[in-house]
Amino acid sequence: MSSSLEQLENQLETFIENVRQIGILVSDFQPQGQQVLNQKLQNMITNMQDIDKLRSAVQDVLVPLEVFEYIDGGRNPQLYTKDCMEKALAKNEQVNGRIDSYKRFKAMLLVELSHVFPNEMTRYRAVREES
Amino acid sequence: MNDLSRKVDASFSPKSSPRGSRSPMANPLLTRNDSTGTLKMTISAGKHPAVVHSGPFYLMKDPASENELTGATNLMAHFNLEHSYNKFTGKKVRDSLSSFLPTLPGIIDTPAQLTNSSLRSLIEKPPITKEFTLLNHHQLAAFRLQPGPLPEQYRFMNQPPGQRKHKKHKKHKLKPGETPTQDGSADGSDIHEKKHKKKKNDDDKERRKKKKEKKKKKQKHSPEYPGASGVDPNRILV
Numbered sequence: 159m160s161s162s163l164e165q166l167e168n169q170l171e172t173f174i175e176n177v178r179q180i181g182i183l184v185s186d187f188q189p190q191g192q193q194v195l196n197q198k199l200q201n202m203i204t205n206m207q208d209i210d211k212l213r214s215a216v217q218d219v220l221v222p223l224e225v226f227e228y229i230d231g232g233r234n235p236q237l238y239t240k241d242c243m244e245k246a247l248a249k250n251e252q253v254n255g256r257i258d259s260y261k262r263f264k265a266m267l268l269v270e271l272s273h274v275f276p277n278e279m280t281r282y283r284a285v286r287e288e289s
Numbered sequence: 290m291n292d293l294s295r296k297v298d299a300s301f302s303p304k305s306s307p308r309g310s311r312s313p314m315a316n317p318l319l320t321r322n323d324s325t326g327t328l329k330m331t332i333s334a335g336k337h338p339a340v341v342h343s344g345p346f347y348l349m350k351d352p353a354s355e356n357e358l359t360g361a362t363n364l365m366a367h368f369n370l371e372h373s374y375n376k377f378t379g380k381k382v383r384d385s386l387s388s389f390l391p392t393l394p395g396i397i398d399t400p401a402q403l404t405n406s407s408l409r410s411l412i413e414k415p416p417i418t419k420e421f422t423l424l425n426h427h428q429l430a431a432f433r434l435q436p437g438p439l440p441e442q443y444r445f446m447n448q449p450p451g452q453r454k455h456k457k458h459k460k461h462k463l464k465p466g467e468t469p470t471q472d473g474s475a476d477g478s479d480i481h482e483k484k485h486k487k488k489k490n491d492d493d494k495e496r497r498k499k500k501k502e503k504k505k506k507k508q509k510h511s512p513e514y515p516g517a518s519g520v521d522p523n524r525i526l527v
Contacts, residue, residue, distance in 0.1 A: 185438065187437060187439075188436055196429050196432065199429065200423050203423050204423070226408040226409050229401070232399055234388055235386075237382055237384065243373065252360075253359070256360070278346075282346060
């Protein structure tokens with residue numbers, strides 16, 4: 159059984175194809191085409207009913223609002239995914255670098271503190287080993 | 290316990306540390322008889338009061354657990370997104386929306402704000418949702434059309450999907466105002482125009498030839514013409 163998203167995709171494609179056919183029919187309208195046009199208009203409503211029925215099945219699908227800016231601007235929405243992944247990777251590397259820096263800082267601090275407060279640091283190490 | 294916390298709140302001043310209740314120096318009401326000057330336990334009041342031994346050092350906390358997911362791990366690999374990342378960054382992603390939806394008919398690369406058909410407007414001003422019902426005969430009468438073609442600017446629907454863009458070898462560049470037909474030419478008069486051009490070229494050639502001949506004749510009769518001076522009459526006759 160196909161997923162609800164695939165069903166929605168198929169329904170949308172059917173709807174678009176029907177509208178495209180109406181567009182062709184209307185662009186050079188012939189008198190005998192009225193019956194066909196009426197049928198296609200009814201099909202369009204049936205298609206919309208089918209799409210509406212699928213609404214509940216895709217309630218849990220979350221779409222980031224930013225992606226609409228790409229689509230509205232006539233841009234490929236895959237660019238949004240690409241930008242997001244690049245940003246996530248850059249942030250991941252940045253945080254990783256920060257964690258590394260803190261680790262190095264901690265090691266240096268422990269060394270320096272051991273020089274200045276040797277007794278306290280011995281106690282500190284003992285407590286840390288316990289926990 | 291609650292009384293104590295209320296007391297603390299009452300004496301709280303913005304100048305004191307937000308962790309004032311933890312510090313033995315910050316609040317004089319909570320002074321302890323601590324000979325070493327260090328805090329050995331933390332008493333937390335609230336919903337779940339508890340006494341936590343936090344060690345002999347001031348503000349000492351438990352170290353972060355190692356299995357916690359942080360930026361130290363490669364999150365792209367952790368969530369199995371490396372393939373997707375390589376897919377998007379490896380090859381060039383086409384910029385236009387039509388390359389993402391190649392089967393969608395019509396012109397979709399123009400900004401939606403121009404045609405007032407943006408998705409954002411759907412969220413900002415949601416449409417009034419009514420039940421979809423089939424049209425009756427009375428309503429269908431509103432869609433009775435007059436026979437004849439539409440004006441050219443409304444005929445973009447004729448464009449077959451998937452054939453309108455990214456052609457590597459463009460045979461004919463559309464001029465603004467022209468609409469493509471099924472055979473791909475601008476208006477069907479393409480071949481005719483080519484033939485006409487060829488004919489025009491031929492006419493030009495002929496005219497130039499005639500002109501040349503006329504000039505030659507003129508020169509023959511003129512006194513400056515070397516042949517007319519009688520140097521070699523046989524040659525002229527030949």
